Amino acid sequence: MDRLVEGHKQFLAQVFPGSRHLFKLLADGQRPEWLFITCSDSRVVPDLMLGTSPGDLFIARNVGNVVPVVSHDVDGVTATIEYAVEVLKVKSAIVCGHSDCGALKAALNRTELENLPKARRWLSHVEAAFSHRQPQNPADGEHAELAALIRGNVVAQLWNLRAQPSVARAVVEGRLTVHGWYYDILTGGIEQYDEGTESFLPLVE
Numbered sequence: 001m002d003r004l005v006e007g008h009k010q011f012l013a014q015v016f017p018g019s020r021h022l023f024k025l026l027a028d029g030q031r032p033e034w035l036f037i038t039c040s041d042s043r044v045v046p047d048l049m050l051g052t053s054p055g056d057l058f059i060a061r062n063v064g065n066v067v068p069v070v071s072h073d074v075d076g077v078t079a080t081i082e083y084a085v086e087v088l089k090v091k092s093a094i095v096c097g098h099s100d101c102g103a104l105k106a107a108l109n110r111t112e113l114e115n116l117p118k119a120r121r122w123l124s125h126v127e128a129a130f131s132h133r134q135p136q137n138p139a140d141g142e143h144a145e146l147a148a149l150i151r152g153n154v155v156a157q158l159w160n161l162r163a164q165p166s167v168a169r170a171v172v173e174g175r176l177t178v179h180g181w182y183y184d185i186l187t188g189g190i191e192q193y194d195e196g197t198e199s200f201l202p203l204v205e
């Protein structure tokens with residue numbers, strides 16, 4: 001814990017004073033423009049990747065950047081989506097997967113889950129990745145098979161996102177756009193799913 005306490009000390013001493021005005025505004029409310037759905041993985045740091053600040057991104061995180069299929073059950077992800085769209089009125093929703101994702105690795109290898117009943121049940125949500133699996137990209141080298149499945153999972157979760165009633169309504173009314181991203185930890189690059197060509201293209205050329 002020492003490192004976290006030390007880090008918080010530095011935040012109070014060096015970061016907070018410089019952004020006092022921003023935090024004063026944020027203390028009374030938030031108006032994030034983007035809903036960002038991503039994996040719990042410690043290597044995915046949205047504000048770092050995107051140059052965003054406190055108040056910019058409304059974030060839902062879970063293992064495998066899952067959006068559960070529409071059902072009568074309530075879960076944290078779909079409740080978060082509904083709130084983001086209906087109350088915060090975000091303008092875009094992004095599902096962001098990442099390279100070397102443990103969730104898809106487990107789905108691919110079918111291992112390591114014997115003693116993890118909760119994780120095993122949760123990971124049934126990523127099974128749809130297999131039917132949306134993308135072509136392998138030689139640039140991914142020895143990880144090409146896994147990377148193709150991870151991209152497939154982004155597409156699968158994007159469909160689930162579109163099917164959420166609040167999202168479907170907002171998209172039809174033209175007040176929300178939805179996007180699927182793949183973040184490569186090794187290169188730092190982001191690819192965006194292009195629905196026209198059904199392929200992932202670099203977000204930045």
Ligand SMILES: [Zn+2]
Nearest residue numbers: 039041101102
């Ligand atoms: Zn992951």
